[in-house]
Amino acid sequence: MSAATDSRRAAFDARYGAGAIPPDGPWNEVIAALLDHRSVRAYRPDPLPDGTLETLVAAAQSAATSSNMQTWSVVSVTDPARKARLARIANDQRHIEQCPLFLVWLADLSRLARLAEGEGTALAALPFLETFLVAAIDASLAAQNATVAAESLGLSTVYIGALRNDVRAVAAELGLPPGCMAVFGLCVGTADQAMPRVKPRLPQTAVLHREQYDDADSAARAAYDEALHAWGRDNERAPYTWTQRVLARYGTTGALHGRDRLREALAELGFPLR
Ligand SMILES: Cc1cc2nc3c(=O)[nH]c(=O)nc-3n(C[C@H](O)[C@H](O)[C@H](O)COP(=O)(O)O)c2cc1C
Numbered sequence: 001m002s003a004a005t006d007s008r009r010a011a012f013d014a015r016y017g018a019g020a021i022p023p024d025g026p027w028n029e030v031i032a033a034l035l036d037h038r039s040v041r042a043y044r045p046d047p048l049p050d051g052t053l054e055t056l057v058a059a060a061q062s063a064a065t066s067s068n069m070q071t072w073s074v075v076s077v078t079d080p081a082r083k084a085r086l087a088r089i090a091n092d093q094r095h096i097e098q099c100p101l102f103l104v105w106l107a108d109l110s111r112l113a114r115l116a117e118g119e120g121t122a123l124a125a126l127p128f129l130e131t132f133l134v135a136a137i138d139a140s141l142a143a144q145n146a147t148v149a150a151e152s153l154g155l156s157t158v159y160i161g162a163l164r165n166d167v168r169a170v171a172a173e174l175g176l177p178p179g180c181m182a183v184f185g186l187c188v189g190t191a192d193q194a195m196p197r198v199k200p201r202l203p204q205t206a207v208l209h210r211e212q213y214d215d216a217d218s219a220a221r222a223a224y225d226e227a228l229h230a231w232g233r234d235n236e237r238a239p240y241t242w243t244q245r246v247l248a249r250y251g252t253t254g255a256l257h258g259r260d261r262l263r264e265a266l267a268e269l270g271f272p273l274r
Helices: 003-016 029-035 052-061 080-089 094-098 110-118 129-152 161-174 218-235 242-250 259-268
Strands: 072-077 101-108 156-160 180-189
Touching: 003 029, 029 129, 052 072, 052 101, 052 129, 072 080, 072 129, 080 094, 080 101, 080 161, 094 180, 101 129, 101 161, 129 156, 129 180, 156 161, 161 180, 161 259, 218 242
Parallel strands: none
Antiparallel strands: 072 101, 101 180, 156 180
16 A cells, blocks of 8 residues: 555544544645644744744735635734733633734724725625625635645644633724724644544544435544544543534523624624624
8 A cells, every 4th residue: 555545544443433434535734734634732932933923914815715805814923011911801811921923813894994095995795794704715725725734834822712702802802993893813833732633523324425415424423423532542641522502502591601792793893884
């Protein structure tokens, strides 16, 4: 068997469990890097090499963007005091303070609004949910490109959705104009921990539907509960099944940590979501 087949099999086994996916199929270094992704939550303080930020942003700007409108921006934060204040908003997640670079990814319609103002007009299509969704998608695709680029450089990352616990406070901290909202943060840095084992994902039968959607995923869930619990035994203080995780994460509105009131906050930040 070739080295590529061995590497492919090892990566699929890590992601889905031994023998879950047939080992034949295309393979290269880019796909190997994608399958090797894992979030890291402990960082060394070492600053990133010169030019890293600009390289990550170039990767981000190279992502596809709806109609080339480029309705996203990113704020790079390195000031320890500012990172500490952002960490407080995000349930005191320590890795935000530890990482040398914290990127806040923004759905940003303000640039287009300024363009229109400069042209002496207004953009009637900006206040709609659709346009906000476009901006949030643009920001997400850009951020994921930066994440893949960072990982290809041997750096580690973790997304921080908990910034949305208080999007008004984030906007005030970062001086965001109306029409600009922090979709999530991203810690970037050098891992200060043994790399966690790749976190297993749902079997492909749960997410891959051929021709039409089917919801026959209960067997997949049972297998995944077991796999995630086993992963947790090696990597977390309190292992959990996926079923337990879903029930805890979405079983109560309290678990949303204030994000259940996002619509009002967004309206205040200049997104009426018509
Ligand atoms: C949009 C988004 C927001 C996230 N927010 C957080 C967060 O606030 N804190 C955190 O520790 N992990 C966060 N994560 C990381 C996920 O928990 C992680 O990706 C998931 O558990 C899968 O693990 P893996 O990335 O190691 O494969 C977030 C991930 C995404 C995509």
